[in-house]
Amino acid sequence: MAMLVAALTAAIIRRRFGGALVMIAALVLGAGLAGTAAWRLFAAEHHPLATLPAGSYVNAEVKLKDDPKALPKSNFGGARVTVPAELRWFRAAGKVFSGGGSVAVFAPADGWSQLLPGQRVELRGVIAPGTQGALTIAAIRVNGPPVRAQPAPAIQRWAAALRHRLGDAAGQALSPEAAGLLPAMVVGDTTHLSPELTALFRTVGLSHLCVVSGANVTIIIGAVLLCARGLAIHPWIGIVCAAVALAMFVVVARPSPSVLRAAVMGGIGLVGLASGRRKHAVPALCTAIILLLAVNPGLAVDYGFALSVIATFGLVLLAPSWADWLIARGASRAVAEAVAVAGAAFVVTLPVLVALSGSVSTVSVAANLLVGIVVAPITVIGAVVAVLASVWFPAAVLVAKLAAPMLWWLLQVAHRGADVPGAAISVPQGLLSSVLAVAAVLAVIVGLRLRPVRRGVAAALVGAMLVAIPLWTVRTGWHTLAADRIAELSVGRATIDTVSDGSAQLHLVLGEEEFLAERAVAAVVAAVRAGSSAPDDLPVTRLRAGDASASELAELLSPSLFAEDRVVVLEAAAEAGKDAVALIESAAASPPDGVVLVVLHTGGGRAKALAGSLQKLGAQVHDCAKISKASERVDFVRAEFRAAGVRVSVDVVQAVLEAVGSDLRELAAACSQLAADTGGKVDVASVHRYYSGKAEVSGFDVAELAVVGDHSAALEALRWAQLRGVPPVLLADALADSVHTIARVGSAGRGDPFRLASRLGMPPWKVKKAQAQMSGWTPDSIGQAMQVVAELNADVKGVAADADYAVERAVRGVVGLHGRHKR
Missing domain, CATH: 1.10.8 (Helicase, Ruva Protein; domain 3)
Structure with a gap:
């Protein structure tokens, strides 16, 4: 309250006493905010949970603050999620501690992905090493489902049902890509977006469309006010309707700090633009920032908050004057405002984006201009679909189809933009790059005020387009042989530069991607054979440098009497000893005549410095970095x-x-x-x-096909699962889980899946899936199926001689019991 009074006092005394007291009030206010943040940081660092060493086991109760978010897939441990939560109490080393504080929970997707904000969850986990944020007291890694989960608040269950029905309506009306994009643009629900599409949007600078922002709030409120004005409703009633719409939107999009921030800033932007009094928008925006920082100091180190604030300032301060400048030079108002908004948002957020992601989208402004005309209609249509889906689902599907052409256009812009050469430029991350970006932006803004500079820039852009457009159009059939070969070996960030230089005697294959390393070595050997007089007789010697003795290496790397061509491949060079490293560096500095030396190095290990030494000696580097994204x-x-x-x-x-x-x-x-x-x-x-059906087949995939009676698909999935090494025990457990779930849900009767989920202690999605699978099952047949899976449980644990055959027999038995058995 003291900070709020200081802000209001500064605003009041500004006119009466000038700027000196305003400056004092601002300094007092800043000190107050800094003091609050420092106190919370001190409390977080000295919290009893934060003082526990990494690896300590704890039991805790937390209250979820947001939806669980999927983590990048890993080769081990299955799918996982992370969710921020508020700590209620925890128990460690036999003692119970109570008190609040923010924690980050990392858990398996199974059992956690369908939890809702506001739910109280009891868990058992281990304190994870590393820091998770300035005001996050600890990270807890959980390896199983919650110990106990209380029902979510009614308002959150309603919001989850609305989001779910919006996704269902979009899925029935639109293509897969468009169906995932519509909920993301309307309520920020990215669960149906593929990682590839997310990366595509990031490349072309459209990822902000999939995050709830002030633009969403402005569009929703603006549409409500426009409808109220069109229906000649009293202005106060229109304001009340807009407030109700805003409250509903915040609930459906989840009242997380980012959504609340978007609601506040979107409302401020709408007030500033609708009133036409731009000079009042800045004080209002500053007041909103002060209030948000006072309530949640953690926003001060949040990149999303920084981007939102900076973008809003750019739209309020820069976009109007830029639009006026363009209009004065003959541009129409619609075109001028669109260019000004896209340009201002890009310019002011560029330094933060550079520091955060290390990437700059060169097509961002053009892409945002091209899609700007469809963003508002898509958002409005999506909001209407969300409302209709909860009362009249067929009408919602019909309305969702209206967005199909606009979503198609947006996706086309994203795909074509990503195909532009140099669509995204990688730059070093960090503060220095951010400072350089600020300097570059200021230089461009100042330089464009000079007519000769403007003409030069325009000429350069026209020239670049005249070169780039033909290349973009015909590049698939206009490659030279060298370009084709480089493209053949291009793998995202790892471009293996192997081929054209067959005369190089020293090659460094650098990275951990085994397949790319083998390909690089094969390319070097092929190049040497192509230039050899006796390619069929070319000797290729492979030796693990980490296991070889110094004498073996010395003999292998010594000059030959007849200087015949040969290739020496030294594997596992990262694990070579001191003497072996010295021999390799000596041979690399002056390779024997006719010898092509290929060194495979992961980039780490005890001989990490060897990779740098070989690069300094002029080795041709083949980048084989691990591909994980x-x-x-x-x-x-x-x-x-x-x-x-x-x-x-x-x-x-x-x-x-x-x-x-x-x-x-x-x-x-x-x-x-x-x-x-x-x-x-x-x-x-x-x-x-x-x-079809090959990758990542799990026991649950087999079980889902079996309980719906799909005989051929279930057996095909079972074969793939067995070929990929899924243990029979897991296949049996998955089949038993599906049968038991149908039995439990079937005995509970028909009803709302969200209500049944609370009563049965299951996630709503699992109840809904079981309700769809119950067709074709009777109490007698489900009882027999439970007997089948019970016998299977004993068979896979040692009773049966052939566990794989026992699983197949059980799958056939469950399929046969289904009423709609397909043969």
């Missing part, structure tokens, strides 16, 4: 198809990844086979025809 696998698949002379859509790339998995060797083989077997005409249907 989804966007990098997308780039790899695209490059594989491009190397085969085939151009494919993003849908095809996604279908290949979903069908084949993440193994690069299998992905490369699949791309090659598809290109050869389809004559270069690869589409989604051909991918499904060749690879």
Whole structure:
């Protein structure tokens, strides 16, 4: 309250006493905010939970503050989520401590992904190492479902049902990409967005459309006020309706700090633009920032908050004057305002984006201009669909179809923009890059005020377009041989530069991606054979440098009497000893005549410095860094198809990844086979025809097909699961879980899945799925199925001689008991 009084006092005394007292009030206010933040930081650092060493086991009760968010997929441990929570109490070393504080929970997706904000959850986990944020007292890693979960508040269950029905309506009315995009644009629900589409939007600078922001609030409130004015409703009633719409939107989009911030700033922006009094928008915005920081000091170190504040200031301070400047030079008001808004938002947020992501989208302004006309209609249609879906679902599906052309346009802009050469430029992250970005922005703004500079920039842009557009249009058939070869080996961030220089005697294969390293070595050997007089007799010697003795290396790297061509491949160089490293560096400094030395190094290990030494000696580096990001696998698949002379859509790339998995060797083989077997005409249907049902088949996939009576699909999925090494015990547990779930839900009767979920202690999605699977089951048949899975449980634990056959027999038995058995 003292800070609020100081802010109001400063505003009042400004006119009477001038700027001196205003400055004093601002300093007092800043000191108060800094003091509050410092106190909370001190409390977080000295919280009893924060003082526990990493690895300590705790039991705790937390209150979830947001929806669980999926973490990037890992090769180990399955899907996981993270969720911020408020600590209620915890028990460690036999003592119970009570008190609040923010914690970050990392848990398996199974059992956690469907929890809702506001739920109180009891968990058992271990304190994870590392810091999670300035005001987060600890991170807790959980390896199982919650010990106990209380029902979510009624308002959150209603919001979850509304979001779920919005997703269902979009799924029935739109294509998969568009169906995932509509909920993201309306309420920030990104659960249906693929990682590839998310990466695509980030590349072209459209990722802000999938996050709830002030623009969403402005569009919703503006649409309500416009309808009220069109219906000649009294202004006060219109304001009340707008307030109700805003409250409903905040609840549905989740009242997290980011959404509340968007609501406050969106309302301020709407007031400033609607009243036409821009000079009042800045004080109002400053007041909102002060209030938000006073309530939640953690926002001061939140990148999302910084971007929101900076973007709003840019729209309020820069966009109007830029629009006026363009209008004065002959541009129409609509075009001028669109360009000014997109340009101002890009310019003011560029330093923060550079510091945060280390990437700059060169097509961001153009992409936002092209999609700007459809953003508001999509948001309004999505809001109408969300409301209708809760009262009249068929009408909601019909309305959702109205957004299809606009979503198609938005997706086309994203796909085409990402294909532009240099659509995203990587720059170093950190404060220095941010400062340089600020300097560059200021230099451009000042320079463009000079007519010669403007003309020069315009000429450069026209010239760049004249070169870039033809290249973009015909690049699939206009590569030189060298460009084709480089594209063949391009794998996102790892571009293996292997080929054209067959005369190089020293090669460094740097990175942990085994498949890329093998490909790099094969390319070097092929290049040497191409220049050899006796390619069939070329000796290739492979030796693990980490296991070899110094004498073995000395003999291998010594000059030959006849100086014949040979290739020496030293593997595991990162683990080489001191003497071996010295020999390798000596041979690399002056390679024997006719010897091509290839050193495989992971970049780490005890001989980490060897990689740097070889680079200084002029080694040709083949970057084989580990590919772990989804966007990098997308780039790899695209490059594989491009190397085969085939151009494919993003849908095809996604279908290949979903069908084949993440193994690069299998992905490369699949791309090659598809290109050869389809004559270069690869589409989604051909991918499904060749690879349907192959990747990541789990026991739950088999069980879901069995309980709906799909005989052939269940057995096919079972074969894939067994080939991929899924243990029979897990297959049996999944089948038993599905049968028991149908039995429990069936005995509870029909009803609202959210209410039944609370009564049965199940996630709502699981209840809804079981309700759909109950068709075709009777009490007698479900009883027999439970007997089948009970016998299977004993069989896979040692009773049966062949556990795999026992699982297959049980799957056939469950399918046979289903009323709609398909043969």
